[in-house]
Structure formats: C-alpha cells, structure tokens
Amino acid sequence: MxxxxxxxxxxxxxxxxxxxxxxxxxxxxxxxxxxxxxxxxxxxxxxxxxxxxxxxxxxxxxxxxxxxxxxxxxxxxxxxxxxxxxxYGICTHCGKEIDLARLEALPYADLCIVCKKKEEGW
Ligand SMILES: [Zn+2]
CATH class of the missing domain: 1.10.287 (Helix Hairpins)
Incomplete structure (x- = not known):
C-alpha cells in the first residue's frame, strides 16, 4: 500500500x-x-x-x-x-491484501472480506 x-x-x-x-x-x-x-x-x-x-x-x-x-x-x-x-492492510488470516474499499469503510479491519465472511459463517 x-x-x-x-x-x-x-x-x-x-x-x-x-x-x-x-x-x-x-x-x-x-x-x-x-x-x-x-x-x-x-x-x-x-x-x-x-x-x-x-x-x-x-x-x-x-x-x-x-x-x-x-x-x-x-x-x-x-x-x-x-x-x-x-x-497494515494484510489479512491476519490468509495474508492477502485487504480490499482498499473495505479498509476505508473499516480502517481497523484485520481480515479480508473472504475470511470475514467465513468467520461469520456466511
Ligand atoms: Zn483473508
């Protein structure tokens, strides 16, 4: 980044x-x-x-x-x-970069959207 x-x-x-x-x-x-x-x-x-x-x-x-x-x-x-x-900006779970739009919405996000969805059981 x-x-x-x-x-x-x-x-x-x-x-x-x-x-x-x-x-x-x-x-x-x-x-x-x-x-x-x-x-x-x-x-x-x-x-x-x-x-x-x-x-x-x-x-x-x-x-x-x-x-x-x-x-x-x-x-x-x-x-x-x-x-x-x-x-910063790297998913703590899978190590991929977190989407910039996601970080802008949630600057303290530590998971990418894929891992977040998995965590929440979507
Ligand atoms: Zn991830």
Missing part, C-alpha cells in the same frame, strides 16, 4: 483511538456517578420498580457501549501496531 494511504489511515485511526479513550473515560465517570446516586429512598413499590427498571436498562446500555468501545479500541490499537510493523 502506498505510504500516503497508510499515513491517512494512521491519522484516522489515531483520531478514533483518542475519541474512544475519551468515550470510555466518560462511561467510567458516568458509572461512578450512578452508583453514588443510589440511595435507599422511602419510595412506594411502584416508584421503586420504575426506578430500578430504568436504572437496569441504562446500566445495560452503558455496559454494552462500554464493551463495544473497548472492543473497537483494542482493534484500533492493533491496527496502529500493524501500521508500525508494516503489516
């Missing part, structure tokens, strides 16, 4: 990394605030039920966001490592 192309992917990935790290910090701060605000009030059963239902929902949403962001961050870091050691 030509150096300019790699440099532009590196820029995008670095920005994505910064964004994800910020997002994860915000999620952590949010979780902290949430657990501190949990107090045992004298709510009626119904109020309590509604509150805990909402809290559970939000917590689950945060957790899945958290997992998602962490997962993507790990992949972004791996992609940056591959840029450093010159293997």
């Amino acid at each position: 030509d150096k300019k192309k790699v440099a532009s992917f590196k820029k995008n990935l670095s920005e994505e990394k910064v964004r994800l790290e910020k997002e994860l910090r915000e999620i952590e701060v949010g979780n902290l605030n949430q657990s501190q605000s949990v107090t045992s009030g004298e709510n009626s059963y119904e109020d309590h039920f509604a509150d805990s239902g909402t809290a559970t929902f939000e917590r689950e949403r945060d957790l899945s966001l958290d997992r998602n962001a962490r997962d993507i961050l790990a992949r972004v870091r791996q992609a940056l490592d591959r840029i450093e050691n010159g293997t």
Whole structure:
C-alpha cells in the first residue's frame, strides 16, 4: 500500500483511538456517578420498580457501549501496531491484501472480506 494511504489511515485511526479513550473515560465517570446516586429512598413499590427498571436498562446500555468501545479500541490499537510493523492492510488470516474499499469503510479491519465472511459463517 502506498505510504500516503497508510499515513491517512494512521491519522484516522489515531483520531478514533483518542475519541474512544475519551468515550470510555466518560462511561467510567458516568458509572461512578450512578452508583453514588443510589440511595435507599422511602419510595412506594411502584416508584421503586420504575426506578430500578430504568436504572437496569441504562446500566445495560452503558455496559454494552462500554464493551463495544473497548472492543473497537483494542482493534484500533492493533491496527496502529500493524501500521508500525508494516503489516497494515494484510489479512491476519490468509495474508492477502485487504480490499482498499473495505479498509476505508473499516480502517481497523484485520481480515479480508473472504475470511470475514467465513468467520461469520456466511
Ligand atoms: Zn483473508
């Protein structure tokens, strides 16, 4: 892959990394605030039920966001490592070049489309 192309992917990935790290910090701060605000009030059963239902929902949403962001961050870091050691854009499974269009859509892709489809059982 030509150096300019790699440099532009590196820029995008670095920005994505910064964004994800910020997002994860915000999620952590949010979780902290949430657990501190949990107090045992004298709510009626119904109020309590509604509150805990909402809290559970939000917590689950945060957790899945958290997992998602962490997962993507790990992949972004791996992609940056591959840029450093010159293997960026090469499928980690079969060693063929990953389609440029695929990398543009998903700069942290580590599998070519053929291997990805196999992995997902298509
Ligand atoms: Zn492959």
